[in-house]
Amino acid sequence: MTQQLKSRIDALPEQSLRDKVILITGASDGIGKAAALDFAAQGAHLILIGRSQEKLEAVYDEIERSSDTRPIIFPYDLNTLSLEVAREMAYAIEQEYGRLDGVLFNASILGSKMSIAQYPEQEWMDVMNVNLNSSFYLTRALLPLLEASEHGRILFTSSSVGRKGRAYWGAYAVSKFATEGLMQTLADELGNTTNIRTFAVNPGGTRTNMRTSAYPGENPADVPEPSIHMPLYRFLMSSQSADLNGNSFDAKDFSAS
Ligand code: NDP
Numbered sequence: 001m002t003q004q005l006k007s008r009i010d011a012l013p014e015q016s017l018r019d020k021v022i023l024i025t026g027a028s029d030g031i032g033k034a035a036a037l038d039f040a041a042q043g044a045h046l047i048l049i050g051r052s053q054e055k056l057e058a059v060y061d062e063i064e065r066s067s068d069t070r071p072i073i074f075p076y077d078l079n080t081l082s083l084e085v086a087r088e089m090a091y092a093i094e095q096e097y098g099r100l101d102g103v104l105f106n107a108s109i110l111g112s113k114m115s116i117a118q119y120p121e122q123e124w125m126d127v128m129n130v131n132l133n134s135s136f137y138l139t140r141a142l143l144p145l146l147e148a149s150e151h152g153r154i155l156f157t158s159s160s161v162g163r164k165g166r167a168y169w170g171a172y173a174v175s176k177f178a179t180e181g182l183m184q185t186l187a188d189e190l191g192n193t194t195n196i197r198t199f200a201v202n203p204g205g206t207r208t209n210m211r212t213s214a215y216p217g218e219n220p221a222d223v224p225e226p227s228i229h230m231p232l233y234r235f236l237m238s239s240q241s242a243d244l245n246g247n248s249f250d251a252k253d254f255s256a257s
Pocket of ligand 1: 049052078107108
């Protein structure tokens with residue numbers, strides 16, 4: 001399947017996301033920023049959420065310079081997201097576009113790397129809020145808009161530690177297991193009754209601030225840049241992935257060389 005899918009990804013036409021409306025969380029840096037630049041270059045209209053207004057404005061400027069689309073930026077701390085606020089975001093998107101073609105749930109925090117026995121209670125909640133609960137609230141609020149699309153896509157971001165438990169990865173690992181579970185549950189609920197397709201991607205080691213925090217001793221030059229994963233992300237967001245649903249991918253299997 002991997003080789004066949006790689007060929008399909010390679011064959012994806014230019015402008016494969018032309019006029020699609022896509023929301024990205026954690027779009028101000030790292031992998032989310034790379035996705036924002038890539039999707040904009042492919043013609044998508046973007047709604048970008050991140051914590052830092054300054055960083056989001058820098059992404060806006062870069063997109064304005066390099067493509068013919070203008071994103072909507074939405075600085076917001078997802079740790080404080082509620083269903084009510086998520087519904088306000090959905091309402092704003094509905095007023096502007098009337099539908100949503102894709103969501104990339106990418107924002108995450110690492111939290112402390114320590115044993116479950118010692119894991120700080122508040123930090124556990126913070127990690128779960130940003131990495132998992134915000135995706136649940138946004139999914140609930142955005143589903144009607146995704147159903148209004150011909151090819152709705154929900155792309156979750158996982159991790160190796162969300163597929164096999166690893167000591168000292170604490171709330172982060174558990175949030176990624178739950179993210180895979182949310183993805184699979186949605187895929188099963190929506191696959192037969194809607195056009196929405198749901199996937200998870202594990203980017204694997206990628207050169208970002210989060211990676212440096214997790215592996216401070218590593219030489220960043222030894223780790224691939226986020227842009228290398230974009231052909232897979234783009235394919236999954238496109239209408240070309242309509243025959244797939246509920247899959248978990250390792251980005252390294254599909255990365256551009
Ligand atoms: P970065 O730390 O580089 O970027 C994280 C992004 O999430 C930033 O845009 C950040 O916004 C945003 N964010 C964090 N907390 C919040 C919050 N409370 N509210 C709103 N936005 C927030 O991470 P990566 O790019 O490395 O990670 C992207 C995804 O890939 C994550 O889900 C991560 O778990 C996953 N992943 C990454 C790997 C890697 O090696 N890099 C490996 C495996 C998985 P701001 O900059 O404004 O604070």
